Amino acid sequence: MKTALTSWFTFGQEHVHSVDGRTYDKDVVVKITAYSPETPREIMFRYFGPKWSMEYSKEPNMTLFPRGIFEI
Numbered sequence: 001m002k003t004a005l006t007s008w009f010t011f012g013q014e015h016v017h018s019v020d021g022r023t024y025d026k027d028v029v030v031k032i033t034a035y036s037p038e039t040p041r042e043i044m045f046r047y048f049g050p051k052w053s054m055e056y057s058k059e060p061n062m063t064l065f066p067r068g069i070f071e072i
Contacts, residue, residue, distance in 0.1 A: 006033040007040035008060055012053040027067040
C-alpha cells in the first residue's frame with residue numbers, strides 16, 4: 001500500500017510560471033498529493049524549480065490567495 005502525503009505551496013511576489021496554459025503566481029496555492037517514494041516537494045521542484053516560496057502541511061489561509069487552489 002502506498003502512503004499519500006499532501007502539501008500546499010505558495011509563490012513569492014516575483015514568481016510567475018506558466019505551465020500547461022495555466023498561470024501560477026502569488027495569488028494561487030498549489031496542492032500536491034504524492035505517493036511514496038516521491039514527495040510533494042520533489043514534484044514541486046520538478047514543475048517549478050526553486051522559484052516558489054513556502055510549503056505548508058495544511059491548507060493556508062485562503063483569503064490571501066484570491067485565485068484559489070490549483071491541484072497538481
